Amino acid sequence: MSALRKDSLIEGDFPLTLEDFRDIAAMLYADARIHLTDSKASLVYSRLIKRLRALNLESFADYCALLREEEAERSEMLSALTTNVTRFFRERHHFEHFSSSVLPGLLARARRGARVRLWSAGCSSGEEPYSIALTVLEQDPRAADLDIKVLATDIDPRMIARGRDGVYPEAALAEDVSTGALQRFFFKEGSARRAAGELRKMVAFRRLNLNGDWPMRGPFDIIFCRNVAIYFDDATQEALWAKFAAMLAPGGWLYIGHSERVDGPASAYLDSAGVTAYRRNAKPQGGAQ
Incomplete structure (x- = not known):
């Protein structure tokens, strides 16, 4: 497990830096035009931490590198970060x-x-x-x-x-x-x-x-x-x-x-x-x- 970094935006099991977050946000915007502001960093962290564990990665930087190479993981990221709140006859x-x-x-x-x-x-x-x-x-x-x-x-x-x-x-x-x-x-x-x-x-x-x-x-x-x-x-x-x-x-x-x-x-x-x-x-x- 990687040590906490001084430039961490969120300091958890896998520190998330502002650079990591903005890389993820840029890829999500490029793929789906979904706009993530910096205030969404906690949401991104909580939803993607499971992917890092499942993939045995040591950092969000490693995850960003994988996202740039693997289209399938970009799809997994999209599924994790999109919100699906619905019900029959909503509104x-x-x-x-x-x-x-x-x-x-x-x-x-x-x-x-x-x-x-x-x-x-x-x-x-x-x-x-x-x-x-x-x-x-x-x-x-x-x-x-x-x-x-x-x-x-x-x-x-x-x-x-x-x-x-x-x-x-x-x-x-x-x-x-x-x-x-x-x-x-x-x-x-x-x-x-x-x-x-x-x-x-x-x-x-x-x-x-x-x-x-x-x-x-x-x-x-x-x-x-x-x-x-x-x-x-x-x-x-x-x-x-x-x-x-x-x-x-x-x-x-x-x-x-x-x-x-x-x-x-x-x-x-x-x-x-x-x-x-x-x-x-x-x-x-x-x-x-």
Whole structure:
């Protein structure tokens, strides 16, 4: 074990220097545009200390050297440092608005044969996209047979795997999901339940870096991206809002987190229309790129 260093930012089992921390922060920003200020040093230390022990490393300097060489470990670091706080129907007012003000029109279009696309961007372990699909199925139990799909994306491959598995503790599900939906759309597995049937059919999970290239073409009728942009700096947020604006169909909706606000060039294309809800206006999309 390395001795404590005079330049340590945090003096624990593995001293973390300011240089080490800023190296880690720079790599995280380069990979995911997640912005870490110096005040996050304790969080970085507590989340990465397990990786140093697992890898039998002696210092954060050694870990930084490994990160520069091993892409797989960069992915492990990303998983460790991203925050995944979620639950079914979190920030329920968005689902109420979606259900009452938006979904009836989308279902009417789908019944006429139109394509409807919904996107959960930053889906974490899957509770949000399954909540979107449950909202649709509650209004039309036959929705899975229509051309309605929910895209669920996240940068963390571990979260994507958990979402695809669709297994959640029954006690947690019972707090937010109706008894009827629980029995119809989730198979019981011990003390847990697994998403199944029409619910699973409607949701597709894909790994995606929101600040990288987007392979899908859109347009989307609804985008949920909540409590994700708060981890980005202002310039990255503005660029993300503009990309969403360009990906939304005219009249489409963007739902964001309670502490987030659309700003920058996208403000010309996304009109505030409710509590952290924005609607895409009819201006040509080219200017929002």
